[in-house]
Amino acid sequence: MKEKKIKVDYMARVEGEAALNITVSNGKIENLKLNIFEPARFFESFLIGRKFDEIPELVARICGICPVSHMLTAIQALEDAMEIVPSGETMRLRKLLALSQWIQSHTLHTYMLAIPDYFGYESVLSMIPEHRELVEQALRLKRLGNDLTVAIGGREVHPVTPVIGGFTHVPPRDVVKDLLKRFREARKDAQNMVEITTQIKLPDFTRDIEYLALTSPPQEYPVISGMLASNKGLKFKKEDYRKHIHEVHVPHSNALHSYVIGRSSFMVGPLARVNLNYSLLAGEARRAAENNGLKFPYMNPFYSIPARAVEVLHSIETCIDLLEDLKLKADQPSITPKEGTGAGVGEAPRGLLYHWYKINNKGEIVEADIVSPTAHNAFNIEKDLEEYLPQIISLPEEEMQLRCEMLVRAYDPCFSCSAHFLKINKRES
16 A cells, blocks of 8 residues: 655745645555644633623734724624614725725735745745736735725724724825825736736646535625525525534644535635626726636636735725725714614625624623624635645645645635634533
């Protein structure tokens, strides 16, 4: 019996800590485990007993890459619990803030984490001598996203202006005018990003995957609200999330595995969003996709990379429209806490994010449930690897290991955010 073991002790160019262990016997996979060994952080537990208005800033600390997503989704859930309806201007500002994060995160992943694999470099730093213009393009887009976060949210990481019911401050008109100019100039960089990601040779791998994402009302690409839907016929409201999505603890990982009740794993993220909502993309984004030969939907997880580029161009076009329409009025209503439960759903850069809270009549958190995009994706990544590995089993071991890492990186996972709960088996004598 010929046995081969593939072991990646620490996965590079991903957020958080994870290892990949694979055992192959006589050409067949005997064992495959994506071991997310990032310590469980018990997000929900540290919120119990806190006042409702503390929650948005606390949950923003869950992630340094996606603080906006956690903050806005928590606010949505708390508003739902207390029956607060935000104004149209507040929703425009929130969408700008969310899109600023898409631009930052998608650009960072595409150029810094994914493209080095396809260009044959160990890191983006190694690319600078031969691809300086490409790296400078990435830095411009990243800076634009960061500056929009500052303008709307008050600072680059862990924003301070979004509050339940509105915002404490809005950007000055001259800042908005300058951002509009820069966003119009950024169209070319974003179009180039789509072109670059379609020129790289992506692995030929398809699987019958269930894609789950928000779907919004007509003519609106989903960002911070909407129904949940999949390509397999699911469609439900945010308050029914736990009627359709469950989690299970697996012994080899600190991240729970999410699954559709009665079915199996599913994928969230930019590819799921584009596959399900392609017709709602901004016209320029659709044209760039079509001009570069992209034909969504794709059942290949590696196509998350060009999907991110398409979403960056969509984000820039949408931000231009939103910035032109801002009234620059800050809503900050006085809130009297009330007992209730509320759910929030949003599309973080990496995919669907879910927050749910139960509040007592003192405005204190009694229960909390938070599921991040990578917690949604962890099970599906394992399923992908199980089907992908037999296709590359004949490659040299080092190349096979790299291909597996590239598949995991295509999801742009944040393993730190996925380890939100750890089952403890207590035994008493």
